[in-house]
Amino acid sequence: MLSLFFKSDAPQNESGWKNDKFDQLLLAARGETDEARRTQMYADLQTMVHEESGIAIPYFMSSLDGHTRKLRGLSPIPLGGLMGFSFAEHVWLDA
CATH class of the missing domain: 1.20.5 (Single alpha-helices involved in coiled-coils or other helix-helix interfaces)
Known part of the structure; x- marks a missing residue:
């Protein structure tokens, strides 16, 4: 680099x-x-x-989080954003 x-x-x-x-x-x-x-x-x-040198290296996170009152099962896990990237296995929308 x-x-x-x-x-x-x-x-x-x-x-x-x-x-x-x-x-x-x-x-x-x-x-x-x-x-x-x-x-x-x-x-x-x-x-x-x-x-x-005259350069800045910005950091861009390429994920968005959304939330609704219908969302269930989402809890913080210190392995990374969105429950350590296993959120799809543990999160659901309540009807």
Whole structure:
């Protein structure tokens, strides 16, 4: 994702952010075989994106909840929205 969205010449670089140090470190990290060193390099790249780039990453939830007094069986479960996505097995409409 770093190569697709943040490298200076990336076609999806929507913010137009250009940073030669980032580009060089990214290329070096992609070729690094030492796992610990590569991990640190990618952490440094992410820090650079966080502190220096000009992009916001919004979060969009793609679900809608509706409610009616006829709805029965719906209860909160801490596994996720809509009863951990098993709501269809436990919810019904009262006549």
